[in-house]
Amino acid sequence: MSAQLYEEALQHIVGGVNSPSRSFKAVGGGAPVFMKRGQGAYFWDVDGNRYIDYLAAYGPIILGHAHPHVTEAICQAATDGTLYGTPTEHENTFARLLKEAIPSLDKVRFVNSGTEAVMSTIRVARAYTERNKIIKFAGCYHGHSDLVLVAAGSGPSTLGIPDSAGIPVSIAQEVITVPYNDLAALELALNRWGGETAAVMVEPIVGNFGMVMPEPGFLEGLCRMARAHGALVIYDEVITAFRFHYGTVQTYAGAGCPDFSAIEPDLTALGKIIGGGLPIGAYGGRREIMERVAPLGPAYQAGTMAGNPASIRAGIACLETLRQPGVYDKLESLAARLADGIADSARKHGIPLTVNRIGGAFSTHFCDHPVRNYDDAQKSDGELFARFFRLMLDRGICLAPSKYEAWFLTIAHTEADIDETLAAAEQAFVAIQA
């Protein structure tokens, strides 16, 4: 039935999908699976097939589907009316929760997506510094607004679009892209354009060309160098916020990773998990910067749906659940067993696979070199990934249809799900090897 629904979708919806990353173009084409219902770690397609879900809707569904606490909050919000166009007390509660978890946020603003959050941080950084240029890192994806869709990863790189049509050259020229984990390249860029640069934007831990850790000293160096040139530092924590612990990368000192808490960005963009599965974004940072935003300041940013009660209440319920003891330990231990098991299985069958895992998220690049920047990720074998993706899907394991996307664990996954997934991966590697 997915095939029929896809045929119909193609008649009405551009490319049959409402976000290009949902298309199966990068994994050999054809109809994507149309899902009908999700519960916990599973979703079921329109034909009644069950899948273990590691897509987690590209990150937000960290509690699994239809978590009762979130569902109750959404139902209550619907009962009370979904949109008022006035402030509500819930927005205060949620802002306070975020500020407690992310001390660099003196002030926040709620928006409707990660794209909006990032776009707004750039507006504010430009207003504050009275400069125009932005420096970003190759392969980091920051949403689909004009300035950050230059050498972007995630969807655009999957489809082999280095730049999007429709972005004026004059705008692209305001963006400088340098390789991730490469301070020498950043220094060159800043030496040349530092005086015109409003901000350096980074995914502090990358989630968009697989999971990639900043090398020791990279973020510290980035912050020091940006500030030496009078540029702001923007962390895009749309994926990373509340993914690895109850907080962000800037407050993370997890096992096996550097202590990031010594450095704070000037501005932070948030999204995904903080909405509990409903549309949301947020941005915030230092008081004097955020106070440039209307109605206090001259940088205009607004939204009819911004801070809507349903998203806010779902977000509060999600954070309340994530704050319970043991949540992140569980994600970590499930992900560790799964990622290690897949790596072992691939090794056993002589299949080159680089697994990068951070907490409850990991990536699988079919290559025999480490993946520390976008170049490395691009060199991984997309065809092998496509075969693996199909073999796993046939066995009821749902991954994102792109070699660049991560696997995300949810608190709903069980040890039995991991067993089932490892058995499927073993079979997939046998089939690939044959």
Ligand code: PMP
């Ligand atoms: N920033 C990052 C790091 C992202 O991964 C994404 C989405 N994948 C975005 C921004 C854009 O968020 P949205 O899709 O909600 O607009």
